[in-house]
Amino acid sequence: MDSTEACSIARRMVDSILTWYSPDKMRWHYEDGLFLFSTFAVGLHEEDDLLLRRVQATYDTLVNPDGTISSYRMDDYNLDQINAGRLLFDLYGRFGDERYQKAVTLLADQLLYQPRTLGGGYWHKRIYPRQIWLDGLYMAQPFRCRFALDRGDATILADVVRQMVAIESRSRDASTGLLYHAWDESLQQLWANQGTGCSPHFWGRAMGWYCMALVDVLDYLPSDVPGRKELVDIVERTADAVLKWQDGCCLWYQILDQGRRADNYLETSCSAMFSYFLLKACRLGLLVEDRYRNAGIAAFEALVELKTSTDANGLLHLHDICSVAGLGGTPYRDGSYSYYVGEPVATDDFKGVGPFILAALEFPD
Incomplete structure (x- = not known):
């Protein structure tokens, strides 16, 4: 496969x-924001003004x-609501x-006052006190990087780096190189390890979110920002862990270190996220060895072969996407193995579709 394909x-x-996704269907939600961000990227790549205006019309419904943003509530202090704003x-x-x-x-x-x-x-979120996911x-x-660059605010950029570095330090497991889904500072959650505060398992998509954040932040971050080198180092050791746990078919499991338990x-959204992470990190020069690029290419090709289908109308579908997973709440999500593997699996869920599209656009020539 080449970049054109x-x-x-x-x-x-x-x-x-x-x-089926018409402008009136948009919710102010990170999933919609992710799909529309990837769609806008396709429009820019193809110089398709009609597609770009379709995305604009969708945003203008909210x-x-x-x-003001219809249905948005600042006092929820919900980080998920920020992602849809990145395309603004x-x-x-x-x-x-x-x-x-x-x-x-x-x-x-909101972020000025975010707890x-x-x-x-x-x-x-406000409803998840003292927890970082x-x-x-x-x-x-x-989003914060874009805002800081627009406003010339070096303080925000420094804080972005601090937060990215700190959670990697808190959540990284030395033996596997993988990152736990979340960390509870208070140690009060039933899912929190009483020694580390971390949740029990390495959920693929959680680590995928972090990996995408790494390369997107570094794409925006000026070279002279203090701490940038720390993020670059994190990219390399995280990429090594990602490659270590890639299955023989070139995809990744829902619980990364549990293989065929x-x-x-083999979960689609995290596999697309890791493909995007590896390919973009190579394009940006953050990773220089061919093995990283080859792993990203192989992952995308495996997604196309194993996780897509074409229906009778010629429409493309993407399968085996974990529909949702979280921690705490009501009913209480305990972060156990049975919880993560028991959550519903969906087709054409935007949490898989968005990264799949973005990974395709990173495919090298």
Whole structure:
């Protein structure tokens, strides 16, 4: 497969989803934001103004002329709600509508007041006090980098680096190189290890979110920002761990280190995320050895071969995506092995579709 074919697959995926995902279906949600971010990237790659305007029209169903966002609640202090705002920078750059700048400011204001752990990391949500989830690094930190660059705020950039470095230190397991899903500063959650505060397992998509955050933050981060070298070092050791746990078919399991244990399965969203991470890190020069690029290429090709299908109408579908997984809440999610492998599996879920499209666009020539 070459980059032309990979990008063609990305476009087929976008077009297939858009047969049913009309602008009025958008929710202010990280999943929609991820899919539309990847769709906008396809539009830019192909210089397709109609596709870009389709994304704009979708956002305009929720982003009002005064910059308010329908259904968004700042006082939830939910990092998931920030990710959909990442595309606002590009919408403003392309179309110049001030509503997008105003909406960016609204979301940035949330982050000014977002509760933090004693070490300075953002709580994942107000309802999850003193907890940092790997998911949240992707939801908030690339947005913050864009905002800081627009505003010339070096303090924010330094804080992005601190938070990215700190959670890797807290959640990394030395023997496997993998990162646990979440960390509870208070040690009060039933899922928290009483010595480390970490959750019990290495959930693939959680680590995938963090990996995507790494390369996206480093893509934005100026070379002279203090601590940037620490992030580059994290990329390399994280990539080594990712390669260590890649299955022989070139994909990754729902629980990364449990292989073919009963009910574990090769999960699509984390596999797409790792492919994107490896390919983008190579393109940015963060990883230089061919083995990383080859692993990213092989993963994407395996996704196409093993996890996609074409229906009778010629539409492309992406399968075996973990529908949802979290910790705590009601009913209580204990982070056990049986919990993670027992969650529903979906087709064409945006948490898999978005990274799949983005990985395709990173495919090397």
